[in-house]
Amino acid sequence: MTSTAEEEVLIGFGTTCYYLVFRLMITTTGYGLAALGSLIVIRTINLDNAKSWREPKSIQLLCSLIILSCFTGYIILQAAHAFIAIKAGIGGNPVSLAMLLTDDIQLFLNATIILVGDFVICWRAWVLLSEDKFWRYFLALAMIINIGINIADPVYDVPNMKSELKGVFNVLDWLSVACSSIVNLIATSLIAWKAWSHYRLSRETSIWRVGRQSHRARWVLLLIIESGALFLVLQLFALATETGSSFSGSTFDKDLTFVTVAKVAGSLWNVSAALYPLAIIILVHTNNSPIEETYYAGTQHTPVSLTLLGNMRHSASGGGESTAF
Template sequence: MSDSSDALIPNEIVISLRDFVGQEAAEGVFYGTECLLTISAIYILIRQGLRNSLPRCFLLAAASLMLFDSTMLFAIHIMFDLAQINSLGDPSYDFQTIIHWESAAVVFLRLSYLAGDLIVVWRAWILFDGQVVFRMILSVCVLASTALLTVDAYFSIRKNMSLNSDDFNQKLLPPAILPSVLLCTNVIATLFIAYKAWHYRQFFKAHLGAVKRKSQAQQVLVLLVESGFIYCSLWIVGIIWISGHLSVTAGAYIGVIFPHAASLYPTLIILLSALQKTYCDTTFQGKIGSQPMEFSSGAPGATQISQSIRFANNSTSGSGTMDLVSCGDVVERGSSSDEDATDGISSGPNSGKQEVI
């Protein structure tokens, strides 16, 4: 009887194993979702062509970096859990190698956050072509995020290497500072996109007031704003978690899924940008062929604006059909071509068609 009792696994080990399995399963779900979205985005970017598009090359590099970082984090978390399982039966287990891997994970995680912020800021940046104030604010946000990520990585590595830097790290850089700065960057970028979405809607409401449906560009901007605020709420949860206001179990789960969840929104931006069309016929898809249409502003006392616009079909056409491009405070008519058909939203007081993908 005593032999069978000795053979039973202690309850503490059972709980630890259950937590390890649950955490890795939760992380695997988010990592798998991130892989699916990122691979889809990379495939679309490559299909659209990289040779003559610097923005697409940037997005491809950023998406690949985030996927690589997430893969390394997932592998390191598995290795760390395996090491902890081994230590359950061997208290003298050497964790030195795992500590080095944890230091590498710190770097990968910060690089992933930086790449994500660059993508979010890029989406807002291209909507404000020629508007210096907006771009200066976005530049300051990126510089602040980069500086904080670098400093935080340095002190986190020192802490992992047990160099007696705990007190110094806490006093110089409180844990909540980094996520707070990243949250501010994302809130500002999302608000800028929301402003552009409102401006875009007001413009089309004034000139296309009879149209009930939203254009695809409007739908993309609205989706970016909505998902952006969801992403900001994720950082708020991160601040609460880092501040130690959650239970140990909840904190452990958030700790493993947060890096992958934080990469989903930047990847979604790439997908939306890559799939976005600039032709205004997306508003009338399936209802209007390629007939010319006349639009005029109907505001009382306003100068009547009348433009003849040909709405092209969805199929790529090399003919010189005319399209309508929202450019801040003006509307310009530009000649479309095969290359233009996959471009994103153009914006700027002096720009015609502007490639943003």
């Protein structure tokens, strides 16, 4: 017969194993998709005409490689953390220096992935806002604040790993998620606004391409992907669960169902933070962006939108077909 204390230990150990394995399954699946997306980006982006690494397509390729590298390290450390935690639990030593070290490094790798992803979506919105300096500067300011808080969060967590106080509400845990959510909300709204402007312009000039009407569902789906609407929903979901679980000793923190949902939400957000920027880069460089006239062709400094707008007006007045693409 086992005592009540031993039963609680076994239940806690089983729950921990369940969380670790489930998180690892989600992360592994996401890593496979991220690796595939990175290969597509590498094959799609042509650097033959690139003069320096400061060109947009070179920076986008670099961002993809950074995401893949950090994600690779993250999943290796997560697997090592799960193995160490299970082994330590069996041996009766639930916390070890190796576990703390893998946790600390994972925090920094995850923060890097999130910041690179936020940079990519801000870059996309920045390109679309070529004539809206106010929103450009506002977006840049929000991104700078986001960078500062997301760097401060893992730095603050490291010394608190070994001496975390009961009942302490770590504001940075949810504030870092909130800042990233605000940046993505702003960028998503601006991209959606530009998409609507593009749609109205296309309808007004009667250049809604043949077959576009029958593929409207596909257009909407691509817009949801590029604008980050789905990613934003996952991020807000993670923010809600993170806020509830940040109160140590609260009702939410003790509820097994809520803790499970919080773990799933956090894992999905971490995975989507790596996949979303890759999806944007692929959409742009394969000419599948629903906001096509905003794409920068080659190394030109003039967006295609200006050329396309002229061609659309020319075509609408009976001057021939558009040749922008």
